[in-house]
Structures are given as structure tokens and as C-alpha cells.
Amino acid sequence: xxxxxxxxxxxxxxxxxGCVVSVGGDGDSHYSTDWEDREYNNxxxxxxxxxxxxxxxxxxxxxxxxxxxxYQKDDGTYRVLFYRTQRTMEDGVTTKDECTPLVFxxxxxVGWGDSAYSxxxxx
Numbered sequence: 001x002x003x004x005x006x007x008x009x010x011x012x013x014x015x016x017x018g019c020v021v022s023v024g025g026d027g028d029s030h031y032s033t034d035w036e037d038r039e040y041n042n043x044x045x046x047x048x049x050x051x052x053x054x055x056x057x058x059x060x061x062x063x064x065x066x067x068x069x070x071y072q073k074d075d076g077t078y079r080v081l082f083y084r085t086q087r088t089m090e091d092g093v094t095t096k097d098e099c100t101p102l103v104f105x106x107x108x109x110v111g112w113g114d115s116a117y118s119x120x121x122x123x
Contacts, residue, residue: 035087042083046100046112055079055107062102066094071120078120079104 045062058081065081072078082099089095101117103110110116 035084039085039087042100043085046083046085046102049102049109049112051109051111053109055104055109058102058104058109065102066099067096076106079107080117080120 042062048061049058062081062083066084067082069080069082070077071080081102081104082096083102084094084098085100086098088098100113102112103116103120111119
């Protein structure tokens with residue numbers, strides 16, 4: 001019995017040494033990067049939004065926005081949250097044209113996307 005245990009103990013480094021899998025790393029890798037994951041998750045969450053959701057519930061689902069704006073107009077208070085959803089330049093800086101705007105009126109979601117944002121400006 002002792003001979004068997006000794007044989008197993010001596011053989012275990014060779015049996016247990018396997019392949020090493022590297023994830024990420026160099027620029028030639030085909031694995032997604034953090035910004036790609038972030039953009040995908042933002043698009044996925046935006047696809048699940050519904051009109052009239054409260055500002056608080058959207059913020060819980062989406063997290064902190066890349067940009068936000070607040071406007072007071074005659075018909076109410078507008079808040080716009082911008083979430084990065086696509087990359088336009090490889091400069092490492094997020095700009096509003098790489099984001100999808102979420103438009104809230106009086107703390108409720110009234111629309112999202114460039115068309116909703118531009119309609120807000122015409123009110």
C-alpha cells in the first residue's frame with residue numbers, strides 16, 4: 001500500500017501538469033475586451049427597457065451612465081443618460097456619438113436613441 005501511495009505521489013506532478021490556457025493578453029487575441037463586453041451589456045439591457053420605467057429602476061439595471069444631462073422645460077424636467085453602445089474611434093475615449101441616449105421626463109423613461117433625444121430638443 002505504501003509503495004502505491006509513493007508511486008502516485010511521485011507521478012502526480014506529471015499527471016496533473018496539463019495545458020495552460022491563456023485568455024486575453026496580446027493585441028492579436030480574438031477574445032473580447034472590456035469595452036466590447038460593456039457595450040454588449042449596455043445594448044442587452046437597453047433592449048429590455050420599457051417606456052414609463054422609473055429613473056431609479058433604469059439606473060439600477062444600467063448602472064452609472066457615461067454622460068448625463070438635465071434640462072428644465074415648460075412641460076417638465078428632462079434627464080438624459082448616455083450609455084456607450086458602439087465604438088467609432090480607437091482612441092480609448094468615450095464620446096456621446098458612441099452612446100445611446102435614454103430620455104426621461106419627470107423621472108420616467110419616455111424614449112431612447114438618437115430620435116428620442118432629438119425630439120426632446122423640439123419640445
